[in-house]
Amino acid sequence: MEKEKVVFLRGKKTILRPLNKETDLNFCWQWINDQDVIQYISLYLPVSIQDQAEWFDNLIKRKQDIVLGIEIPDKGLIGTISLHKIDWKDRTTEHGVVIGAKDCWSKGYGKDAHMTLLNYVFNTLNLRKINSSFISFNRRSRNYHLTCGYKIEGRRRKQVYRNGKYWDIVIVGLFRKEWITAWKKYQREE
Numbered sequence: 001m002e003k004e005k006v007v008f009l010r011g012k013k014t015i016l017r018p019l020n021k022e023t024d025l026n027f028c029w030q031w032i033n034d035q036d037v038i039q040y041i042s043l044y045l046p047v048s049i050q051d052q053a054e055w056f057d058n059l060i061k062r063k064q065d066i067v068l069g070i071e072i073p074d075k076g077l078i079g080t081i082s083l084h085k086i087d088w089k090d091r092t093t094e095h096g097v098v099i100g101a102k103d104c105w106s107k108g109y110g111k112d113a114h115m116t117l118l119n120y121v122f123n124t125l126n127l128r129k130i131n132s133s134f135i136s137f138n139r140r141s142r143n144y145h146l147t148c149g150y151k152i153e154g155r156r157r158k159q160v161y162r163n164g165k166y167w168d169i170v171i172v173g174l175f176r177k178e179w180i181t182a183w184k185k186y187q188r189e190e
């Protein structure tokens, strides 16, 4: 018998759900070692299957983080989306996202997962602000943030080394009020 699908949050194109080591380990292990994907994030060393299994085991201990899998119909898991360092006093958090399935880039899945997560951030967790950043060459990530209402707050100049050069890190942040406008617009879209 097929297992019941777990849905934690439902978007228009994606569902977000807790990760499952049993079914998700191999997919995550593949993309975490794919240079095309990790050039955009902070990883650069090879990750063994044991390291990856340990990462899954430690997820449950990370009380200030929420990591969800992004699923699409027919294909299943395509990536992860997360909140880090949730601060219940200042009511802030930091955002992370990776769509590891490269054939799923630029098809609106990231934006949908992001909007769905932001709805949870502001309307369920009652957080006040979400912070994020991206490397200046990552145009897709730039637009992924700006389309949801984030404002650019600054740059860390020549902060990271990628593909033989130093690049700026662009720092962005989003308050509920800024997001609401983007959210209403997104809800009206097909």
Ligand SMILES: CC(C)(COP(=O)(O)OP(=O)(O)OC[C@H]1O[C@@H](n2cnc3c(N)ncnc32)[C@H](O)[C@@H]1OP(=O)(O)O)[C@@H](O)C(=O)NCCC(=O)NCCS
Pocket (backbone or CB within 6 Å): 037, 040, 041, 079, 097, 098, 099, 100, 104, 105, 106, 107, 108, 109, 110, 111, 112, 133, 134, 135, 138, 139, 140, 141, 143, 144, 147
């Ligand atoms: C960044 C990422 C999450 C974006 O998700 P995605 O599903 O590929 O992007 P979407 O199709 O939802 O598009 C989001 C926005 O970027 C725009 N966009 C899509 N592809 C683009 C591209 N190649 N260049 C510039 N903008 C692009 C879209 O038009 C959309 O903006 P809009 O709403 O104003 O039209 C995803 O590509 C990814 O995980 N990349 C690899 C890892 C990474 O970069 N992580 C983020 C680190 S900060």
